[in-house]
Amino acid sequence: MKKTDMYHVALGERSYDIRLQSGSLKNIGEAMRDLFPDAEHCMVISNTLVAPLYLDVVKESLEASLWQVFEHILPDGEHFKTLDTWSGIMDGLMDARLSRNEPIVALGGGVVGDMAGFAAACYRRGIPFVQVPTTLLAQVDSSVGGKTAVSHPHGKNMIGAFYQPKLVWIDPDVLQTLASNQLRAGLAEAIKYGAIWDASFFNQIERDAQKILALDDTSINQIILASCRYKAEIVMQDETEQGVRALLNLGHTFGHAIEAMTHYTAYLHGEGVAIGMCMAARLSEQLAYAPKGTEANMIKALQALELPVNPPEFTAIEWLDAMGHDKKNVGSHIRYVLLKKIGEAFIAEHVKNQDIERLIASYA
Amino acid sequence: MKKTDMYHVALGERSYDIRLQSGSLKNIGEAMRDLFPDAEHCMVISNTLVAPLYLDVVKESLEASLWQVFEHILPDGEHFKTLDTWSGIMDGLMDARLSRNEPIVALGGGVVGDMAGFAAACYRRGIPFVQVPTTLLAQVDSSVGGKTAVSHPHGKNMIGAFYQPKLVWIDPDVLQTLASNQLRAGLAEAIKYGAIWDASFFNQIERDAQKILALDDTSINQIILASCRYKAEIVMQDETEQGVRALLNLGHTFGHAIEAMTHYTAYLHGEGVAIGMCMAARLSEQLAYAPKGTEANMIKALQALELPVNPPEFTAIEWLDAMGHDKKNVGSHIRYVLLKKIGEAFIAEHVKNQDIERLIASYA
Numbered sequence: 001m002k003k004t005d006m007y008h009v010a011l012g013e014r015s016y017d018i019r020l021q022s023g024s025l026k027n028i029g030e031a032m033r034d035l036f037p038d039a040e041h042c043m044v045i046s047n048t049l050v051a052p053l054y055l056d057v058v059k060e061s062l063e064a065s066l067w068q069v070f071e072h073i074l075p076d077g078e079h080f081k082t083l084d085t086w087s088g089i090m091d092g093l094m095d096a097r098l099s100r101n102e103p104i105v106a107l108g109g110g111v112v113g114d115m116a117g118f119a120a121a122c123y124r125r126g127i128p129f130v131q132v133p134t135t136l137l138a139q140v141d142s143s144v145g146g147k148t149a150v151s152h153p154h155g156k157n158m159i160g161a162f163y164q165p166k167l168v169w170i171d172p173d174v175l176q177t178l179a180s181n182q183l184r185a186g187l188a189e190a191i192k193y194g195a196i197w198d199a200s201f202f203n204q205i206e207r208d209a210q211k212i213l214a215l216d217d218t219s220i221n222q223i224i225l226a227s228c229r230y231k232a233e234i235v236m237q238d239e240t241e242q243g244v245r246a247l248l249n250l251g252h253t254f255g256h257a258i259e260a261m262t263h264y265t266a267y268l269h270g271e272g273v274a275i276g277m278c279m280a281a282r283l284s285e286q287l288a289y290a291p292k293g294t295e296a297n298m299i300k301a302l303q304a305l306e307l308p309v310n311p312p313e314f315t316a317i318e319w320l321d322a323m324g325h326d327k328k329n330v331g332s333h334i335r336y337v338l339l340k341k342i343g344e345a346f347i348a349e350h351v352k353n354q355d356i357e358r359l360i361a362s363y364a
Numbered sequence: 365m366k367k368t369d370m371y372h373v374a375l376g377e378r379s380y381d382i383r384l385q386s387g388s389l390k391n392i393g394e395a396m397r398d399l400f401p402d403a404e405h406c407m408v409i410s411n412t413l414v415a416p417l418y419l420d421v422v423k424e425s426l427e428a429s430l431w432q433v434f435e436h437i438l439p440d441g442e443h444f445k446t447l448d449t450w451s452g453i454m455d456g457l458m459d460a461r462l463s464r465n466e467p468i469v470a471l472g473g474g475v476v477g478d479m480a481g482f483a484a485a486c487y488r489r490g491i492p493f494v495q496v497p498t499t500l501l502a503q504v505d506s507s508v509g510g511k512t513a514v515s516h517p518h519g520k521n522m523i524g525a526f527y528q529p530k531l532v533w534i535d536p537d538v539l540q541t542l543a544s545n546q547l548r549a550g551l552a553e554a555i556k557y558g559a560i561w562d563a564s565f566f567n568q569i570e571r572d573a574q575k576i577l578a579l580d581d582t583s584i585n586q587i588i589l590a591s592c593r594y595k596a597e598i599v600m601q602d603e604t605e606q607g608v609r610a611l612l613n614l615g616h617t618f619g620h621a622i623e624a625m626t627h628y629t630a631y632l633h634g635e636g637v638a639i640g641m642c643m644a645a646r647l648s649e650q651l652a653y654a655p656k657g658t659e660a661n662m663i664k665a666l667q668a669l670e671l672p673v674n675p676p677e678f679t680a681i682e683w684l685d686a687m688g689h690d691k692k693n694v695g696s697h698i699r700y701v702l703l704k705k706i707g708e709a710f711i712a713e714h715v716k717n718q719d720i721e722r723l724i725a726s727y728a
Contacts, residue, residue, distance in 0.1 A: 083451050090447070094518045097688065122486075125513065125524045126604070149489065154458045160489045161525060240490070324461065 005225050009144065009232045011164060011239060018144060018168040018228045020221065025132070025171040026057050029065035032103065032130060035167055039102045043070040045089060045116040046107040050076075050134050053177055058107055058132065070096040074112060078264040081111050081151045083159065089119040103128040103166065109135035109182070110142035110269065114157070117148030121163035131168045136175055136186025136220075137270050140227035143168045145235040145245075151264075156256045162240050168228075172220055180213070185270025187212065187305045188251075188277070190223050193230040195277060195298065196247045199343030201226060202301060209304040247345045250337040251276030254311070257322035261314050274307035283359050284338040287351070297342050316357040323356075369589050373508065373596045375528060375603060382508060382532040382592045384585065389496070389535040390421050393429035396467065396494060399531055403466045407434040409453060409480040410471040414440075414498050417541055422471055422496065434460040438476060442628040445475050445515045447523065453483040467492040467530065473499035473546070474506035474633065478521070481512030485527035495532045500539055500550025500584075501634050504591035507532045509599040509609075515628075520620045526604050532592075536584055544577070549634025551576065551669045552615075552641070554587050557594040559641060559662065560611045563707030565590060566665060573668040611709045614701040615640030618675070621686035625678050638671040647723050648702040651715070661706050680721040687720075 005020040019031070032042065042062065046055055051073050062069050072092040074085055098104075106116035106129060113131050120129035131143035149160025175183065187205065194202025205212065211219040231248070238245040254276030258267055267275075281298040284290035299309045314322075323334050334356075338348045369384040383395070396406065406426065410419055415437050426433050436456040438449055462468075470480035470493060477495050484493035495507035513524025539547065551569065558566025569576065575583040595612070602609040618640030622631055631639070645662040648654035663673045678686075687698050698720075702712045 083447070083454070087447050090516060090523055094516050094522060122523050122525060124522060125511065125526055147489065152454060152458050158458060158488060159454055159486050161486060162489055 005221070007225070007228055007232055009164075010236055014146070014164040014239075016164060016166050016168065018170065018232065020170040020172065020225055020228070022173050022217065022221070023171060024169065025054060025174065026061050028058055028105070028130075028132060028169055029061035029063070029067060031167065031169060032062065032067065032105070033065040035130075036101065036103055036128065039067075039099075041068045041070060041096065041098055041102045042105055043072055043093060043096055043098055043102075044105045044107055045072045045074065045112060045119070047074045047076040047112050050108045050112070054107060054134060054174060058105070062105075070098070074115065078111055078151075078259070078269065081115060083150055083152075086115050086119060086150045089115065090123060093119065093123045098123070098127060100124050100127055103130055105130045105132055106143075106165075107132045107134060109133065109138045113138050113143050114147070114149050114160070117146070117163055117165065118150060118160050121148055121161040126163070128166045129163075131165045133168070133170060134174045135178055136183050136224075137189055138186075139170050139172070139175075139224050140186055141189040141231060143170070144228055144231045146239065156259060170224060170228075172217070172224060175215055175220065181268060181271070183213065183215075184305055184307050185268040185274075187223075188270035188274040188302065188307055190227045191301055191305065192248070192250050192273065192277065193227055195339065195342055196250050196337070196345035197230055197343065199341070201230075202342055206301040206304050213305070246335070246347050247337055250339075250345050251280055253323050253334065253336055254279045254319075257319055258312060260322045261318060262312060266312070267308070271308050274302045275309060275311050278302065278309045279311055279359065280337060281339055282362065283336065283351070283355065284340075286359060286362070287338070287348075287355060289346075289348070290339045290341055294339055294341060311363055313363075314360075316360040319360055320353055320356055369585070371589070371592055371596055373528075374600055378510070378528040378603075380528060380530050380532065382534065382596065384534040384536065384589055384592070386537050386581065386585070387535060388533065389418060389538065390425050392422055392469070392494075392496060392533055393425035393427070393431060395531065395533060396426065396431065396469070397429040399494075400465065400467055400492065403431075403463075405432045405434060405460065405462055405466045406469055407436055407457060407460055407462055407466075408469045408471055409436045409438065409476060409483070411438045411440040411476050414472045414476070418471060418498060418538060422469070426469075434462070438472075438479065442475055442515075442623070442633065445479060447514055447516075450479050450483060450514045453479065454487060457483065457487045462487065462491060464488050464491055467494055469494050469496055470507075470529075471496045471498060473497065473502045477502050477507050478511070478513050478524070481510070481527055481529065482514060482524050485512055485525040490527070492530045493527075495529045497532070497534060498538045499542055500547050500588075501553055502550075503534050503536070503539075503588050504550055505553040505595060507534070508592055508595045510603065520623060534588060534592075536581075536588060539579055539584065545632060545635070547577065547579075548669055548671050549632040549638075551587075552634035552638040552666065552671055554591045555665055555669065556612070556614050556637065556641065557591055559703065559706055560614050560701070560709035561594055561707065563705070565594075566706055570665040570668050577669070610699070610711055611701055614703075614709050615644055617687050617698065617700055618643045618683075621683055622676060624686045625682060626676060630676070631672070635672050638666045639673060639675050642666065642673045643675055643723065644701060645703055646726065647700065647715070647719065648704070650723060650726070651702070651712075651719060653710075653712070654703045654705055658703055658705060675727055677727075678724075680724040683724055684717055684720055
């Protein structure tokens with residue numbers, strides 16, 4: 001039997017465990033039976049890409065632990081992360097007549113987890129849910145911390161809730177079937193923790209890039225566990241993003257704009273974040289917050305992970321307009337997460353529109 | 365200057381005041397400026413019935429306190445309490461680009477408050493909101509306690525959130541323009557507090573029925589303040605309805621079924637609750653939980669308030685099916701709130717379907 005790594009996210013009544021173990025997908029039923037001894041039904045929410053690969057093993061495990069399993073399969077892709085798709089989940093839950101104490105299982109990547117979590121948050125004003133992330137991005141980032149959402153045509157993740165899962169169940173073996181661009185996109189979020197918090201973790205990922213991309217067991221498990229720990233620590237300090245949690249948005253204000261301007265078809269979320277982190281690094285240098293070389297270090301690490309580093313071409317007005325709809329903004333300011341150096345980030349409240357114009361011009 | 369009555373709802377970070385004062389609608393701007401010193405914009409959400417009466421005075425008051433006011437006017441009626449209508453609020457909030465710290469003002473009855481509150485709960489994962497209830501039902505019940513929701517075609521209030529307002533601002537003068545059936549419907553919820561919690565309050569409402577229906581200042585203010593206090597006390601003990609808060613659903617399992625079976629057109633919510641409380645009283649007697657005469661007392665009080673007491677004719681199967689979709693249910697049981705006597709209620713977990721068949725048959 002392989003070792004289980006565990007991290008406890010302490011949030012009072014909303015506390016839960018993150019459990020990481022190779023091959024553990026087939027044990028999810030038992031874990032859920034322990035957690036919800038009195039529930040009869042559950043609903044597994046997955047998508048058309050993941051379900052053919054992993055739904056059977058999850059269902060078998062659940063049924064072996066006497067769960068009656070409903071399923072709801074979403075179309076695959078960020079552009080289906082809409083109120084319409086979510087409304088379809090609600091219909092499915094109503095048809096299944098799931099009760100207040102019966103859980104949803106989110107089997108998939110960030111989009112599935114965000115939508116299933118938001119459905120759990122709102123159906124009957126809240127039922128339990130369990131995250132079973134199947135992409136690296138979801139394993140290192142989106143499955144932990146309780147941010148759930150769907151997107152609005154005018155802005156990503158604009159409609160959602162802070163709603164914590166009851167368990168995060170990570171089986172790194174599922175990464176074997178993950179497309180390599182998805183793997184790299186997940187690494188962008190992992191390296192983000194290093195960039196904002198811990199330069200040595202940043203350097204470690206860059207150094208181990210080849211092993212990680214080859215899915216070396218030890219390296220990948222280390223990355224996932226460390227990332228979950230960083231994420232959980234920040235969330236425990238600031239669950240609803242009143243302060244320090246905003247640092248996790250490094251690269252995201254630019255990244256969301258990139259995704260929106262290219263209609264969620266040209267870049268994966270993690271790819272947008274990679275480019276966004278490079279832009280944030282360059283802006284930090286231009287405003288003299290970070291020493292020269294910060295951007296170069298960022299680019300070097302991301303290129304080692306084979307991630308994109310150059311922004312697509314749009315006018316400064318297009319960038320500002322797309323970013324003006326981003327939900328991190330307070331009042332009429334756009335808030336940027338900038339770097340003091342690799343390993344230390346801060347919230348810049350007073351970046352001017354002409355600073356952004358200069359940044360965009362510098363790429364021309 | 366008239367006296368302000370105030371009650372503080374203590375829920376940690378989610379605490380807020382209920383303020384009750386005749387003529388206070390014109391002072392809402394100032395109160396909101398004190399509460400949100402840094403916000404520039406707000407959005408008033410109202411409906412086509414209330415907006416022509418009270419939107420101007422609210423807007424003037426807000427603008428005098430330097431608020432920039434957006435407005436979003438909903439169609440009037442329970443059958444518009446849908447995801448579609450709510451999605452339209454989201455579009456309005458996106459167009460207005462309301463920020464995270466900028467509040468929604470819910471100006472209207474229970475439907476407006478529930479939908480505006482649920483919009484506030486989900487837009488940018490939560491922005492502040494203020495309840496300005498304009499019906500008696502909203503003033504005595506739905507504006508306090510943080511239950512927000514929309515309905516699904518298969519069940520009332522099935523999609524929503526527990527999300528507390530930052531202020532409840534009650535001006536009883538607005539009841540002058542309230543339709544008399546709406547006034548009576550609100551009294552059903554007030555008498556409910558008496559039925560589950562305090563027989564003397566129950567008797568007081570019955571005794572003062574004529575004065576209350578004539579909108580006597582002192583009587584009506586007493587009823588509102590006492591109701592808010594009962595509601596707040598229960599919510600402070602059990603914010604998310606894990607236990608005692610469920611008692612507030614006396615009459616609601618039957619009442620929601622009545623509303624659903626008649627497609628939300630024949631009965632106001634409070635009217636459904638009135639009939640439902642009579643049914644709960646009769647069932648309590650039939651199962652020998654309550655002494656003989658409990659139903660008769662309930663009927664007498666509700667008739668003094670000119671409320672309906674006889675259920676519409678449907679088969680037992682129709683009743684059970686409609687109630688099976690009600691969200692108070694845990695597992696496959698339907699949970700009923702029953703009475704031990706007027707003034708004391710409890711949750712009955714094990715009412716059998718044949719008990720309901722007998723109850724329905726007894727009305728034939």
